[in-house]
Amino acid sequence: MKRIDGAGHVNGMFVAEDAGASRPPTEITAEWLNGVQEELLGVIEGVGDAPSGGDNGQLRRAIAKMIQSGQRSVIINNATFAAAVTGTGKAVYWDAGNSRFDLALADGTAKQSCVGFADVAKGNVYAFGDAVLFTGLTPGARYYLDGATAGAITTTAPSNAVFVGIARNATELFVDVDAASGAGVPVGTVIYVARNAAPTGYLKANGALLSRTTYSELFGAIGTTYGAGDGSTTFNLPDLRGEFIRGWDDSRGVDSARVLGSAQSSQVMSHTHGYGRGWGNSAMAHGASASDLTTLGLAEAGAGSGVANDRTEANSFIRPSGGAEGRPRNVALLACIKY
Secondary structure, eight states, X not given: OOOOOSTTOBTTBOOOOBTTTTBOOOOOOHHHHHHHHHHHHHHHHHTTOOOOTTOTTHHXXXXXXXXXXXXOOEEEOSOOBOTTOOSTTOEEEEETTTTEEEEOOOSSSGGGOOOEEEETTTTEEEEESEEOOOSSOOTTOEEEEOSSSTTOEXXXXXXXXXXXXXXXXXXXXXXXXXXXXXXXSOTTOEEEESSSSOOTTEEEOBOOEEETTTTHHHHHHHTTTTOOTXXXXXXXXXXXXXXXXXXXXXXXXXXXXXXXXXXXXXXOOOOOEEEESSSOEEEEOSSOOHHHHHHHTOOOTTSSSSOTTHHHXXXXXXXXXXXXXXXXXXXXXXEEEEO
16 A cells, blocks of 8 residues: 555545645545555455445454454465366365366365365455354364365364364354364374363363264264263263373283283382391391291290390381372372363
8 A cells, every 4th residue: 555646635634624724635546546445345355254235344353353363363365276176165185286276075185174264255265363264163062184085174073084173153163273273193193291270172080971973973983991881862971080101011021911901000120129236147038037036036926036126126127118109299280171
């Protein structure tokens, strides 16, 4: 946009008519007015709205949308679409071989790499941000690429599910990569977070009972490994609260015969401790037996040794103090699982 340059301007500024000084008002040219018009319409159309003569709130709403998007909205202009991309709102991927945008399909091929949604009329691709290209969305619902219909989206996760976004309202699908919170992360992945609540797209790994239908993707990934629920309609999450994680042996032979997801109780490795108290040193297991005492030159209580309770004294000396569990230094974090 340029400053006014019609006849009568002063340094690019409008001036009013001054009859006394014989000064005419600044001339407003069609070129300048068209420039102003295109600047304003560029803001409105830039967020996906169509200019309407009866709506005087479009510019305000467009600016609000741009602010709400957190400056994360990216629009690819002058896009070239494949002939099959005939409708606005179709999910597309970049076809590098043909230098164009083609319909995305979650069928396990490279086409599942959805990059945005087509606006065929304007030749734009909304790569992420507020895509005002839809009708009839369910607010708050998660949307995926349809596994059967190219370019379509669905609230039902296909077997090769590709998550594309969350609906804000009935016409806006927020497909920002930040909003996805885990898009691209395999279902069943476990993460640890330094907060007391699971992030979007994750659940606390607390052994909870879940619906096999509602969480069909997660059930498909972990099945009944961590609990079969009621045996037909539910299943269990792994319960990682208070647990240390050990890598699955997977036939290596270090932790033989382990089943994925199985738990182990605590255990102390078999060992001995040295003990001596003026009678010479000798290796002796925890707890002094009669033979241990004989080896050390001690006697059991009442055995005529002159030592009233050698066994009790030896046992007290040998047994170290401790707590209710064995553990290394650690920090408590919240375990979460991707669904």
